[in-house]
Amino acid sequence: MHTAHGAQYTSRACADVCRRAGVRQSMSAIGSSADNALAESFNATFKREILQGRKHWSSEREARIDAFRRLNRYNTRRRHSHLGQRSPIAYERALDTTSTTLAQAA
Structure with a gap:
């Protein structure tokens, strides 16, 4: 929190x-x-x-599943203008690739 x-x-x-x-x-x-x-x-x-x-949701479990689905979509599929219209996970993967490439070049 x-x-x-x-x-x-x-x-x-x-x-x-x-x-x-x-x-x-x-x-x-x-x-x-x-x-x-x-x-x-x-x-x-x-x-x-x-x-x-x-x-409302019919149960706490249903609310948790709904929240998980939204968070999963947010991180894996929802595109963000600040990230060049990429999802957070695609953006982080691109950073990982760049870091590896730069480290190997050094």
């Missing part, structure tokens, strides 16, 4: 709940609104795509 440094997120109670739920916490840099921009953009897109027009 990525958050700002608000008291509700830095409290021991919040840390305890996260630990029990198996949630790893991370926080933005102090005084930097841009640090959280990527997470906020992703969360907004995820919420819009998964919750739009949805009232």
Whole structure:
């Protein structure tokens, strides 16, 4: 869970709940609104795509499966303008190829 440094997120109670739920916490840099921009953009897109027009799921399992499907699509098929109209996984594969090529050339 990525958050700002608000008291509700830095409290021991919040840390305890996260630990029990198996949630790893991370926080933005102090005084930097841009640090959280990527997470906020992703969360907004995820919420819009998964919750739009949805009232409920019949079970927690169904909600988890639906969320997994959306995240899988986001990482493997959904093209992003910032990545040159490539999916995140295609972009990372291209970086891996470039890094290997440069390392071998050196």
